[in-house]
Amino acid sequence: MNRREFVAAAASVGVLGGGAAIATDRVNVGEQPGAAESTQVEIETLDAPGSTAGSITIPDGRVTLLSVFATWCRICAESMPALGQVYDEYGADVRFLSVSNEAIGGTVTREDVADWWSRNDGRWSVGVDTELDLTAEFDVSTVPTTLVLDADNEVAWRSTGEKTVEELQSGIDGALGER
Template sequence: MSDDPTSRRTLGRRHLLAGLVGVGFVGSAVIGGDTIDLGTGSESRLPVEVSTVDATGSTAGRASVPATGTPTVVDCFATWCEPCVRQMDALGAVHDRYADRVAFVSVTNERFGGGLDREALRAWWRDNDGRWALGHDPDGSLLAALGADGLPYLAVTDASGSIAWSHGGVASTETLDRRIASVLS
């Protein structure tokens, strides 16, 4: 950059102009009630196809996440994740309440081998009272599509597959209940 005072003034004006244009875009989106999609949203990458595991409440095969035409609770977990174990109680409680109206799927991105195989995953599922679809996504496509940055990671989608709520960390039964109820109303 030059020491010429006029070049600094021009650069300052450019920054000011860029800022005002940005505020105009954001302001019009807020006032107009629309969302500006900058092409980084995860919803454009959903649904994701995952393998499902034969386990309690789950059959072996493939599943689209979120489920087509049905509100869906998506739980991303790992068997080594202690908070994921704690999350299972709240998931079980809301599953019991909403299983007839909402699809549930828990998906791990752990790779089989090195101590984890299908049988070990089934045992973890059984020991933690899982009773809904159990998915396996070793390449992490679902985590990436959701923009998940840790485990456990939860998302609730509406019937159209749009994410209505997402959360990193353990969520309470009350929070899950409220978020699920909101996509059913």
């Protein structure tokens, strides 16, 4: 193999590897923290463990961990233990809200979301984004997506895929100014 073929082969491996990393959610591309629009979104909350039927407005001037999930998402279910551990640690100081952006009323009902929540040990507020307002406001294109909003309603941290307790803690600590 000559030098030109070697360089071409190495570049191809790099492109394929980078694409695989992005496809498997090992790399976050284009997900830099930044200012959220001042638009407030009202989310319908469900009667489920740790949650009451009603609504929550996001953002509201408090540090908030926002997790967007779907009941069909295996990684979303696998993310719940880490989210629960972080909720147990920060729940008094940080608002937690998990939101399903599935089409409610079709094949998924509010009861399905509440049942999934209960089976996966959810114990903080859970809601549904029936009009996809929150999904659009924060440009959520994949699940799970986790955002931390700081007290100024800016996105202080954003990531997709399954996160460790340490990654979630780091995102929250940054929003709380404890870096």
